[in-house]
Amino acid sequence: MTKLSVPEMSCNCCKSSIEKIVKGIDASARIEFDLETHLINIECNASEVTLISALKEKGYEASVV
Numbered sequence: 001m002t003k004l005s006v007p008e009m010s011c012n013c014c015k016s017s018i019e020k021i022v023k024g025i026d027a028s029a030r031i032e033f034d035l036e037t038h039l040i041n042i043e044c045n046a047s048e049v050t051l052i053s054a055l056k057e058k059g060y061e062a063s064v065v
């Protein structure tokens with residue numbers, strides 16, 4: 001499981017775009033969001049580096065917690 005901090009994730013629209021980004025990498029990914037702490041837990045086959053760079057490409061700065 002990868003735990004990422006995404007400070008700019010603040011509402012449901014961020015949530016759904018992040019979900020799309022992650023599922024675009026691995027369609028079977030499982031993602032848990034916590035909007036209050038801006039943390040996401042991702043279970044998927046992609047590496048942390050892949051996830052972080054894909055998110056960054058779409059404007060979401062992310063870092064491993």
Ligand SMILES: [Cu+2]
Nearest residue numbers: 010011013014
């Ligand atoms: Cu949003």
